[in-house]
Amino acid sequence: MVQITCYGGVSEIGGNKVLLEDDQARFLFDFGTAFGRYRNFFNEYLRPRPSRGLLDPLSLGLLPPLKGLYRDDLTPPNLWKRFQNLSFYREMERQGAPAVDAVLVSHAHLDHNGDLAYLDPAIPIGCTRATAFIARAMQLAGRSDFDQEVSFVSLRAWNDREQALKGQSGSPRQIRACIFLDGLPEGEADPWWKSSLPASQTTLLHPQVGFQGRIAGHEVRWWPVDHSIPGAAAFALQTSAGWVAYSGDLRFHGQHGQGMERVVQEMADLKPAVLIGEGTYLEDTPPLSEAEVAEAAGRLIRGAAGRLVVADFAPRNVERLQTFLRLAGALGRQLLIQPKDALLLEALSLADPCAFPDPLTFPHLALYADPKSAPRKWEQDVRKRWQARTVAPQHVSAGPGDYILCFSLWDANDLLDLEGIADGLYLYSNSRAYDEEQAVDLERLRNWVGHVGLRLEGDPDDPKAARLHSSGHASGPQLLDFVQRVHPQMFIPIHTEQPEWWEKKLAGSGIQVVRPEVGRPIVL
Numbered sequence: 001m002v003q004i005t006c007y008g009g010v011s012e013i014g015g016n017k018v019l020l021e022d023d024q025a026r027f028l029f030d031f032g033t034a035f036g037r038y039r040n041f042f043n044e045y046l047r048p049r050p051s052r053g054l055l056d057p058l059s060l061g062l063l064p065p066l067k068g069l070y071r072d073d074l075t076p077p078n079l080w081k082r083f084q085n086l087s088f089y090r091e092m093e094r095q096g097a098p099a100v101d102a103v104l105v106s107h108a109h110l111d112h113n114g115d116l117a118y119l120d121p122a123i124p125i126g127c128t129r130a131t132a133f134i135a136r137a138m139q140l141a142g143r144s145d146f147d148q149e150v151s152f153v154s155l156r157a158w159n160d161r162e163q164a165l166k167g168q169s170g171s172p173r174q175i176r177a178c179i180f181l182d183g184l185p186e187g188e189a190d191p192w193w194k195s196s197l198p199a200s201q202t203t204l205l206h207p208q209v210g211f212q213g214r215i216a217g218h219e220v221r222w223w224p225v226d227h228s229i230p231g232a233a234a235f236a237l238q239t240s241a242g243w244v245a246y247s248g249d250l251r252f253h254g255q256h257g258q259g260m261e262r263v264v265q266e267m268a269d270l271k272p273a274v275l276i277g278e279g280t281y282l283e284d285t286p287p288l289s290e291a292e293v294a295e296a297a298g299r300l301i302r303g304a305a306g307r308l309v310v311a312d313f314a315p316r317n318v319e320r321l322q323t324f325l326r327l328a329g330a331l332g333r334q335l336l337i338q339p340k341d342a343l344l345l346e347a348l349s350l351a352d353p354c355a356f357p358d359p360l361t362f363p364h365l366a367l368y369a370d371p372k373s374a375p376r377k378w379e380q381d382v383r384k385r386w387q388a389r390t391v392a393p394q395h396v397s398a399g400p401g402d403y404i405l406c407f408s409l410w411d412a413n414d415l416l417d418l419e420g421i422a423d424g425l426y427l428y429s430n431s432r433a434y435d436e437e438q439a440v441d442l443e444r445l446r447n448w449v450g451h452v453g454l455r456l457e458g459d460p461d462d463p464k465a466a467r468l469h470s471s472g473h474a475s476g477p478q479l480l481d482f483v484q485r486v487h488p489q490m491f492i493p494i495h496t497e498q499p500e501w502w503e504k505k506l507a508g509s510g511i512q513v514v515r516p517e518v519g520r521p522i523v524l
């Protein structure tokens with residue numbers, strides 16, 4: 001029997017957790033954080049308690065009650081007794097094998113991979129090298145909390161006396177099992193993947209399996225797709241009820257838009273029984289292309305000769321970084337990136353050196369190093385490697401017109417180190433605010449920008465402002481065309497707030513739309 005159960009991404013954008021079962025075989029498509037629901041309970045300061053492990057996210061319904069799926073070391077004694085009466089509680093343990101054969105992770109945005117942090121590290125993560133390496137770089141440069149352990153885990157132990165889970169310094173670390181869909185890391189990438197963990201005598205390594213097209217006896221296809229992060233993929237898995245395809249997040253108007261035609265055709269050739277697909281942005285207006293963003297930003301930067309330009313874009317939007325890098329080269333400026341950006345570019349050049357050459361070979365790229373008393377180990381290493389390519393605040397103050405500085409709200413304090421930047425430009429190259437918290441942050445950003453005398457461009461709330469952002473998602477008509485051309489027998493809309501939109505649009509198309517419900521299996 002084949003069944004599909006959605007535990008996240010149901011009438012919400014992100015948090016995708018889709019379980020596909022074919023008899024004994026089990027697969028997950030993504031295991032992301034549902035930020036909408038997460039923010040109903042938590043913020044930056046109020047967070048799940050490490051000492052309670054799985055208790056907080058399970059109690060709040062942020063993780064499905066699937067016993068056997070999660071890290072043993074995050075499971076306090078008697079945890080599952082509390083959840084046994086929940087309607088979709090299940091015992092998933094299997095003798096001699098992890099509870100799931102693989103989690104196919106579409107890309108390294110946290111709404112698709114964030115909750116991997118809680119999963120049993122023996123469950124193999126199937127993804128592209130770029131996705132795996134981005135996740136590693138993010139974890140190395142991020143907070144070292146237990147709920148950030150997407151790529152490797154620091155094992156905890158239950159402390160009987162204190163009745164709490166504890167991570168001790170020097171506790172064993174374990175890399176999550178990984179199936180690299182596009183081949184094993186080679187050359188320098190191999191030792192980086194295995195040993196770029198913080199020094200630990202007891203690092204455990206899982207064997208990495210080269211992808212051979214089958215997982216747990218099931219044929220798997222994957223395609224690179226166009227999205228606002230490198231390494232994004234769509235999947236299809238052969239089951240006894242036919243092919244089940246999963247779109248991940250996608251668009252047709254970015255750098256890899258042209259490759260999408262092949263994806264559509266090959267997916268359609270499988271004549272899938274089911275397509276599980278995203279519907280983030282169902283508007284009719286065609287999204288701005290990356291080329292249009294480059295043109296608008298270029299015009300503004302050209303008009304700001306001799307003055308500082310700040311570029312603010314999403315941290316993993318490498319395509320946008322490349323856009324600003326090209327503009328910097330063309331307009332005689334240097335693009336100054338943050339240490340975490342440098343680490344990300346280094347990781348990508350290890351994962352995929354053809355697509356991402358060594359960032360230290362780009363003449364218009366340099367590291368912005370603000371004074372810090374004690375940078376963390378990863379940052380010290382980055383600063384060392386980029387020593388000859390480092391620009392300090394005093395250099396920017398001395399010649400603000402020579403630079404495009406990559407900053408965001410989280411770097412706003414550092415604007416105070418700079419002098420002579422009044423009348424410069426702050427290019428806001430991000431999406432509009434989607435919730436109250438983001439709206440407050442945007443207001444805070446306006447305050448900072450105004451305070452230091454920069455001119456804000458690209459404000460998404462100002463209808464007259466230049467448009468400086470290209471969405472990571474296709475428009476409604478584009479997605480509809482995609483689904484109609486793939487033409488599955490059944491379409492399951494996820495990662496959307498409007499599943500009913502699909503029922504209306506696909507009525508009479510011969511494609512059955514099945515709206516998922518959390519925890520309720522859809523039997524094929």
Ligand SMILES: [Zn+2]
Pocket residue numbers: 013014109111112249495
């Ligand atoms: Zn997403």
